[in-house]
Structures are given as C-alpha cells and as structure tokens.
Amino acid sequence: MIVGRGADYVKILIEEGTVLDAPGLPQLSTDVILAAVAAAHSHGKAAVAHALTIADTSRAIKAGVDGLTHLLIDRPHTPTSSGRSPHPAPS
Numbered sequence: 693m694i695v696g697r698g699a700d701y702v703k704i705l706i707e708e709g710t711v712l713d714a715p716g717l718p719q720l721s722t723d724v725i726l727a728a729v730a731a732a733h734s735h736g737k738a739a740v741a742h743a744l745t746i747a748d749t750s751r752a753i754k755a756g757v758d759g760l761t762h763l764l765i766d767r768p769h770t771p772t773s774s775g776r777s778p779h780p781a782p783s
C-alpha cells in the first residue's frame with residue numbers, strides 16, 4: 693500500500709461519472725470501499741473520499757471515511773444531506 697511509502701492519507705474515488713458528463717464509469721464495490729477504509733485506518737492514516745453526488749457521499753460516509761475531498765454538485769447542501777459530517781477539504 694502507498695502509505696508504506698509516506699502517503700498521509702488514502703483517497704478513495706467514488707465516482708459514477710454522470711456529474712462529470714461521463715456516465716457509466718466503473719465503480720468500486722462497497723466491499724472494496726470498506727476494505728480501503730479499513731486498510732487506511734490499520735496504517736494509522738485517514739481515509740478520504742472523492743464523491744460528488746449525494747448518493748456517492750452517502751456511500752462514503754456509511755463506509756466510515758474521515759473526510760471528503762469535494763462538495764456535492766448534484767444538488768444543494770442541507771444540514772441533513774450527509775448525516776454525519778466529515779470535514780470536506782479540497783484536493
């Protein structure tokens with residue numbers, strides 16, 4: 693894993709492509725996302741997610757990511773749009 697070479701965090705791409713005008717991109721399964729989060733945490737690293745839609749953001753949060761690297765762009769934000777609120781940070 694890249695964290696063994698000094699990475700500070702693991703970024704997980706959860707992106708189906710519609711909002712980027714490229715629908716149908718291959719997606720990670722929930723099991724792979726969960727494994728990536730667990731692997732990051734097992735190395736003492738944060739797991740962050742690229743997720744641009746409410747659906748993908750919800751998947752990321754349910755998987756236990758520590759942060760989001762983008763804000764939603766498929767609909768306006770609401771106080772409950774993402775439930776628990778990981779810190780969004782640009783990447």
Ligand SMILES: [Zn+2]
Pocket residue numbers: 742743761762783
């Ligand atoms: Zn990204």
